[in-house]
Amino acid sequence: MRQTTEFDSHSRATRLPNGVRVVTEHMPQSKTASLGLWIEAGSRHEAAGQEGMAHLMEHMAFKGTARRDALTIAKELDTLGGLSNAFTSREATCFYIRVMDAHLVRAFDILSDIVLNARIDPEELGREQAVILQEISMVEETPEEKIHEDFWAAAWANPALAHSITGTPASVSAATAASLADWRQANYRPDAITVVAAGAIDHEALTDLAAAAFGHLSALAAAPAQPAGLYTPPKIALLRDWEQNHVIMAFPSVGNASPDRFAHTLLATLLGGNMSSRLFQEVREKRGLAYSIYAGVNGLSDTGLLEIQAAVDPERTGELLDVVAAELAAVADGAVAAEELDHTREHLKGLLYLGAESTENRMMRLARNILLFDRQIPLEETAAALDAVTTADVAATAKAAFTEAATGLCIMGPNAALP
Structure with missing residues (x-):
């Protein structure tokens, strides 16, 4: 039936x-x-x-x-x-x-x-x-x-x-x-x-x-779901014959089904999710260290990583790492003001509602909600969840994630070396 x-x-x-x-x-x-x-x-x-x-x-x-x-x-x-x-x-x-x-x-x-x-x-x-x-x-x-x-x-x-x-x-x-x-x-x-x-x-x-x-397919028993397991923050430097050093920094985040995903998404976006973000402004606009720098949450259903990725002149790799570290520390210490958070929030809400004009985006969003939550989540509910995140939430999220022990780092390029 x-x-x-x-x-x-x-x-x-x-x-x-x-x-x-x-x-x-x-x-x-x-x-x-x-x-x-x-x-x-x-x-x-x-x-x-x-x-x-x-x-x-x-x-x-x-x-x-x-x-x-x-x-x-x-x-x-x-x-x-x-x-x-x-x-x-x-x-x-x-x-x-x-x-x-x-x-x-x-x-x-x-x-x-x-x-x-x-x-x-x-x-x-x-x-x-x-x-x-x-x-x-x-x-x-x-x-x-x-x-x-x-x-x-x-x-x-x-x-x-x-x-x-x-x-x-x-x-x-x-x-x-x-x-x-x-x-x-x-x-x-x-x-x-x-x-x-x-x-x-x-x-x-x-x-x-x-x-x-x-309808003719016979039901089959599914294998038991396996837990994600431990995030093991790597520290890697690999030499490659490239023009630039490519860099990834990563920190523990949450899964796509976690109620904390909104704070993590806002944190990643204000760090490096658009042209007015902190890292884009500090790394590219003020110092010319990289053509682009990006931060985002790479999430699975039950776990995820907040990743920062950039490419830099090999001789300025240390400077890039120092600038990023300073910004992460500032955010963890509560440097994000209400106005900056509101700006980031409106950016994400704009993407949410603009995407809703497309049947393809609506289908993709509906599918992910069903696979994760077994229900449709109204646009207004998502927008309200973004509105509920405070500057204190962002600082607490950053402070918990941005620790030395949890920092993963990979540098690949012509003179790649760990700091």
Whole structure:
């Protein structure tokens, strides 16, 4: 029996008997719809030797089904005139598309076909493994990505969190059609599948489509959820033949489901989330130390890191670290005034409401709320949570996070050395 929950006059969720969820947000003025098929299976759901399988499965979904070969899939998606893509994160895989409302049924048919019925042909698999090996090589040659991959790998004691989403050349090359099919069967379970749509959507009609496509799947027992494990702050200096030294500093943060996430997000944003932020002004505008410097929370459901990243002239690396340390200390000592916090808060609320104009953004936001909280969170509730954060909260958050023992640091470049 279907179980339906109505969150508000425009948002509903229905759970099919086998556990598949269908969640929609109707936007009355929209003539387009954004549809996402979300599977709670990402790199975190890979055991030793399986590294990269979630990402590899995402690629293989577009290589053909019993009804469509790879070219047909590409042509059909192009013919819809919409925007389609897919991505793999540490905790989920998403296949999504934005189309005119008249094309939604066809879009659902294509996405559900590639998710359910992707053929894992050994010859196609070999070609796609070669593509992913090139993708891994690209990361190795992109300093901003390379430093982040190496830092993240060293920052976690739990291998499931530490390893790259793309996997390693060895693990990708070792995957076989049989091992990938086994991983898919274990992880693409009905209870892990959520159909999410926003825009010109008829909830009942979409639920019927989902029931027809996914209703035959048998419920399977899920493996017990594994805790994130310990953050192990690394101190790394690696020599690379690059023009600049690339730097990451990181500190413990909270998970995306934590009520404290709003204070951490405000803290990261006022430090380095926009052009008026403290680090952008001090590092770039006042001293010309870096072209860009960024701070943000890199969060999972149950843990996260507040990361600061920049690239700097090798001879000025020490100066950069000193400037950043001074700003962190000032914020922890209560230097953020009410006016600065209000400015940052209005920036984030502006992004929140501006993003709500897009059906794709609404679909993505709805999906993340459902996966994290099993409910729709109104925009007003998020805005109110941002409004509730005080300058004392920001200072306390900074003081707890910005300790020497919790500081992770990675420097990569031509004269990389730890201070």
